[in-house]
Amino acid sequence: MRRIRVAVIDDSAIVRQVVSELISHAADMEIACTAADPLFALPKMSDAWPDVIVLDIEMPRMDGITFLRKIMAERPTPVVICSSHTERGAQVTMQAMAAGAISIITKPRLGVRQFLHDVTSDLLAAIRTAAHANLRGLQAASGASSALPEARSAEPVVARAPRAGARMVAIGTSTGGTVALENVLRQMPADCPPLVIVQHMPEKFTAAFAERLDSFCIPEIREAQDGDRVLPGRALIAPGGSHMQLVRVASGWAVEVADGPLVNRHKPSVDVLFRSVAKLAGSSALGVIMTGMGDDGARGLKEMHDAGALTLGQDEASCVVYGMPKEAMRLGGVQEQLALPDIARRILELA
Structure with a gap:
């Protein structure tokens, strides 16, 4: 070899x-x-x-x-x-x-x-x-993102469709995910469904990542802090070095950000987030697993699916690394598999 x-x-x-x-x-x-x-x-x-x-x-x-x-x-x-x-x-x-x-x-x-x-x-x-790695998938995602609107005042390229069920969206991604998430979040309108996101990334880097996305995306995008409310028009990105879970509060949902052991060799872990969403949001949630190495999030997405949530996976051709979505497919946790350019549109159709 x-x-x-x-x-x-x-x-x-x-x-x-x-x-x-x-x-x-x-x-x-x-x-x-x-x-x-x-x-x-x-x-x-x-x-x-x-x-x-x-x-x-x-x-x-x-x-x-x-x-x-x-x-x-x-x-x-x-x-x-x-x-x-x-x-x-x-x-x-x-x-x-x-x-x-x-x-x-x-x-x-x-x-x-x-x-x-x-x-x-x-x-x-x-x-x-x-x-x-699939560099063609990375280049395609980067090219598609660069063609999308830059300014906050710009209209999103995705038209809203009638609401069909899910009231919040949980997204998990890893290798290649920074570009994939940019592609999805650039297409979100100001009244997008609440988004909770785990992107495998070291401490301090998630804050810089969220700040960069917030500078040109229409919704509010921020690194999550313990107790942050899960609200329409807001995307919360789990901080590097901490796990993030969904929790109930009197008026809806919030996130709990806390230390803990590595899960699937990661902190934050997609499985930790997805399992909390399965338990607390059930059929009110939409789960999305995108490009990444390994299997973090695959079992959690299956739990979301079994709890009645809608579930999407990124397809192999558009993934930089077809690891996490592949394992989720193998476990039966993915209802629909989509190319990256179609994921944002489908989220808005379903949420």
């Missing part, structure tokens, strides 16, 4: 050294090249183009986002962002995800060597996922 060829581009010699060592010990990977910045990397990559690029953001001469956009325009290649775990790093990384990066590995300012050893399994899993 041919090994995954990986290019590591980072201005930190320690990062290049440690990541190269970790990759060299993986039986299915090898280092294609390393470089301190993109201008050093390009001549090396042109000799033997890598399957995956592990890319820093802040580098001399050419920053990672500029390089990422260049690569995606000229020779699309899966990219794993290795970014600093800071507020500034989160904001910039969101731009990288919008430009086509597959996933994020965070790194601290200090203790980088030990940190990279601690997250070896996550790093290697991200590289493997990127190597098998």
